[in-house]
Amino acid sequence: MTPSAAVPSRTATCRCGALRATCTGEPVRISVCHCLDCQRRSGSSFAAQARWPDAQVQIDGDAHRWTCTSENGNRAIFLFCPTCGGTIAYTSEGLPGVTAIPLGTFADPQFPPPHYSVYEERKHAWVAILGDAIEHFP
Structure with missing residues (x-):
């Protein structure tokens, strides 16, 4: 019998470390988003995120939840740390x-680069998302 290869996992934490997300396997999507909601959430000119199937993400620690409707009309649920306020995970009706x-x-x-750059009509003029494998969407 051949031993199976170890399934990779990555752990994300909030700034204070009280809230964690352990993600098993490789992400199914890595993207950069320039929408105004992501700019506000990240406090930057864009946000970068990776997505895993729900069953491959384990959240540990106390989390506050905040639900909102994004500018595209989809409802999103954000999990954030009640101590430091860091967002550790979110889901969206747009990507169930x-x-x-x-x-x-x-x-x-060393995290892998994004494959998608979305809401580029909201991208700051001085931002350039580079790479041959990146798809760009207005």
Whole structure:
């Protein structure tokens, strides 16, 4: 019998470390979003996130939930730390069955690059998302 290869996992944490998301396997989507909601959520000119099937994400720690309707009309649920306020995960009706984890919460400069850049009509003029494998969507 051949030993099976270890399934990769990554752990994301909020700034204080009280809230964690452990993601098993490879993400099904890695993207950059320039919508105004993501700009506000991230506090930056865009947000980067990776998505895994819901069953491959384990959230540990106390989380506050906030539900809102995004500018495209989809409802989203955000999980954030009640101590430091860091968003650790979110889901959206627009992409059902997957959980998004902000890339910065992994604190891993070697994290794979995004394949999608969306809401580029909201992109700041001085931002350039580069790479041959990235699809760009207005």
